[in-house]
Amino acid sequence: MSFDGLFxxxxxxxxxxxxxxxxxxxxxxxYKNEVILTVRAGGNNHKLLLSAHPSYARVQxxxxxxxxxxxxxxxxMLLRKHIEGHILEEVYQIENxxxxxxxxxxxxxxxxxxYKQLIIEIMGKHSNIIVVDKTRNxxxxxxxxxxxxxxxxxxxxxxxxxxxxxxxxxxxPFMADEEDVLRSLDFNAGKLxxxxxxxxxxxxxxxxxxxxxxxxxxxxTTVPKQFVALMKKIEGDELQxxxxxxxxxxxxxxxxxxxxKGMVKTFSSxxxxxxxxxxxxxERDRVKQQGHDxxxxxxxxxxxxxxxxxxxxxxxxxxxxxxxxxxxxELLTANLYAVKKGMKEIEVLNYYDExxxxxxxxxxxxxxxxxxxxxYFSKYQKAKNAILIVNEQIAHAKDEAAYFDNLLQQVQSASxxxxxxxxxxLAEGGYIRDRQKRGGKKVQNAKPVLDLFxxxxxxxxxxxxxxxxxxxxxxxxxARDEIWxxxxxxxxxxxxxxxxxxxxxxxxxxxxxxAYFSKARNSSSVPVDYTKVRYVKKPSGAxxxxxxxxxxxxxxxxxxxxxxxxxxxx
Numbered sequence: 001m002s003f004d005g006l007f008x009x010x011x012x013x014x015x016x017x018x019x020x021x022x023x024x025x026x027x028x029x030x031y032k033n034e035v036i037l038t039v040r041a042g043g044n045n046h047k048l049l050l051s052a053h054p055s056y057a058r059v060q061x062x063x064x065x066x067x068x069x070x071x072x073x074x075x076x077m078l079l080r081k082h083i084e085g086h087i088l089e090e091v092y093q094i095e096n097x098x099x100x101x102x103x104x105x106x107x108x109x110x111x112x113x114x115y116k117q118l119i120i121e122i123m124g125k126h127s128n129i130i131v132v133d134k135t136r137n138x139x140x141x142x143x144x145x146x147x148x149x150x151x152x153x154x155x156x157x158x159x160x161x162x163x164x165x166x167x168x169x170x171x172x173p174f175m176a177d178e179e180d181v182l183r184s185l186d187f188n189a190g191k192l193x194x195x196x197x198x199x200x201x202x203x204x205x206x207x208x209x210x211x212x213x214x215x216x217x218x219x220x221t222t223v224p225k226q227f228v229a230l231m232k233k234i235e236g237d238e239l240q241x242x243x244x245x246x247x248x249x250x251x252x253x254x255x256x257x258x259x260x261k262g263m264v265k266t267f268s269s270x271x272x273x274x275x276x277x278x279x280x281x282x283e284r285d286r287v288k289q290q291g292h293d294x295x296x297x298x299x300x301x302x303x304x305x306x307x308x309x310x311x312x313x314x315x316x317x318x319x320x321x322x323x324x325x326x327x328x329x330e331l332l333t334a335n336l337y338a339v340k341k342g343m344k345e346i347e348v349l350n351y352y353d354e355x356x357x358x359x360x361x362x363x364x365x366x367x368x369x370x371x372x373x374x375x376y377f378s379k380y381q382k383a384k385n386a387i388l389i390v391n392e393q394i395a396h397a398k399d400e401a402a403y404f405d406n407l408l409q410q411v412q413s414a415s416x417x418x419x420x421x422x423x424x425x426l427a428e429g430g431y432i433r434d435r436q437k438r439g440g441k442k443v444q445n446a447k448p449v450l451d452l453f454x455x456x457x458x459x460x461x462x463x464x465x466x467x468x469x470x471x472x473x474x475x476x477x478x479a480r481d482e483i484w485x486x487x488x489x490x491x492x493x494x495x496x497x498x499x500x501x502x503x504x505x506x507x508x509x510x511x512x513x514x515a516y517f518s519k520a521r522n523s524s525s526v527p528v529d530y531t532k533v534r535y536v537k538k539p540s541g542a543x544x545x546x547x548x549x550x551x552x553x554x555x556x557x558x559x560x561x562x563x564x565x566x567x568x569x570x
Contacts, residue, residue: 002252003058003122005096005202006173006234007270010254011059012100013237014270016091018046018061024104027084029076030066031286033143035129039088050120050129052143056282057127059100059120061271064279067417075129078141082116082131094164096172096202098122103134116140121165132162170201173231181224192218196227206253213259241273242266252277265562279565283415291419295411297432302404308397316390322383327352328361329376332369339369403543406491409519410466413493421448421468425544448472453513453567455506460498461567463513467545470494471538474547480534483507485514486547488527488554492518494545496533508557509567516559524558 022041029035037048049062072080086106093100102118115134121127129143139160146156154163171184184199185192193208211230215222233239233255240255246262252273256264267273288295332339335348342365350359363372410422427434448469453461462477464470474484474494483497485507495514497506511528520526529552536549 002204002206003098004204004207005093005098006204006207007254008059008093008098008100008122009096009202010234010237010239011270012091012093015048015059015061015100018042019048019088019091022046022088024083024086024088027076027079028066028068029073029079030068032073033127034066035076035079035143036062036066037083041088050118051282052120052127052129053282053285054125054127055285056278057122057124058274058278059122060274061269062275064275067415075141075143079131082114082140083118086116096174097165097168098202099164117162119162123165128156130156130162137161168201171199173200173203173227174235176200176228176231178224178228181227182220185223187220192223206251206257209259210253210257239270240266241268241270243273243277250277276562276565279561284412286416287411287414287419290416291411291414291422294419294423294426294432295408297426298404298407298411301431302401302408305397305401305404309394309401312390312394312397316387316394319383319386319390322380322387325376325380325383329373329380331359332361332373332376336369336373339363339372341365341368399543402491403546405519406545407467409491410493413517413521414465417449418465418469421466425467429544450477451568453509453564455497455502455509455567457503457506459502459506461506461510461513462496462498463517464494465517467543470545474533474536475538478533480532482533483510483530484533484536484549485510485528485530486549487514487518487520488529490518490520490526492520494547508555509563511555511557512560512563513567515557516561516564521559525556526559527554527556529554 019039019041022039024037025040025045026038027035028038033052033054035050037050039046039048047062047064049058049060049064051058083104083106086104088102089105090103091100092103098121100120100122102120104116104118106114106116108114117132117134119128119130119132121130127144128146131140131142132138133140139156139158139162141158142156144156146154148155153166154160171180176184185195189195193205193212196208196211197203197205207230211223211227212218214230215226238255241252242256243250243252243265244257244260244262245265246260251257251260254270256266265276267276331348331350331352332346334351335346338348339346343363344365345360345362347358347360350357353359364375367375407422407426411419414422423432424434426432448464448466450469450473451463451465453463455461462473464473470493473496478484478496479498479500481500483499483502485495485497486492492514495510495517497510499506502510507530511530514528515521515523515526518526529549531549531552535551536547538547
């Protein structure tokens, strides 16, 4: 794990430097397991993110924007009551565990001084955020409630005394010298990295592997020496936060890890690094949970239409035998005198064959010669009519499959607010039931909120991430001579540069955004068309988000998440 006890220690130091003595001005809870505190300290506002997410639990400062619910959850209301407007006096870690305590001082409803503790336990799926009345050591509430039925050691419930998790009775790695490390290891047993994890508090497998790897020839001299050296590096705050990328896997830590071979990017602070590492990850996870049902529905509809196309094309293949049925009918009519009831087939001269060959015609034994001829004329007529109908059905099914393919891409790059707009679109199209109708009066929809980016020359770039946003951006908001972009023949977002004559670099950056917010996000050399908005038209009766365009030029780009993040932050 990257966010281990050692990382926690460094993060506490970073937070303490910036937040100590600050005032908690605002409290928000944008998501079920995450809280944002706005702390005014040192003349600046800092957004402190506290996350008890089962996969992305962490504490950090963030510059990311979070959407807040219209009605704050109960836990958020309690936090506002007990800590909003109060002073953050101290931030510290419990020993070397992943437990961070914020000491908060303020006045209660009757004006008396009160002391609260905000305790964040970073423990994977058991992570929690707990508010404690320090004077009475009483839990006021927690973001997750845990009963004694779940944990026999302690209950995390309002009214219960706060009890720390069970001690692991490991050594403090910052107090250990080379002799201590040597005594703690059994070199004959092997697996030295696991032994380091078992013996020292706060040491993760990631850090332990780095110790062993950078020791070179791991022995009784090199391992203790390297362990102490790395601990001194952390204790002395000699850090260089870094993200290592190898084989499409990203890992972050306090400094570049030599045992992970790959691309390394360093950052000026731990919080800046975590913002970059979790950019989109936690949000995509939330969307996956919230939109699992809608994504499954869209996938099923796409698959249903693809199967329908296969069946219709098979039907079309049969229908294309219409000419054969007509020929059989005409040849039978010309040879009725030679056909007898009860015959299974007849071979007649094929006067359609220039070589003068013969042809065998299958017959229904139960029908008369004229009835057999009439049967083939009827099949001819049905097949001829079917070709027109089936072609129309195939075209419709292909449009539907393309529409759902486009929606699937939008769900996979959506934010929670985007997801709601996709639900509304499906309801308006009659694909799913409108939830608002069941609640009585329908709420008037607000204008779609677009994603705003800024190019390196400070030109605004707008991105629509679903069909409602795309229609609004292209057909209502954008000026006729501004530049419109979209991936060529690939489902993706509409992108508009708010300029009539953008420079080439701005066009490339906008094209990068179009490629990133498309089905080709993980591809290279993605073709992106661009043209003036005046040349983009929505055909009458077309599906939401569908347009046609001309006068386009094409640029090829490779999506770069780092650049997207920089354009967003600027």
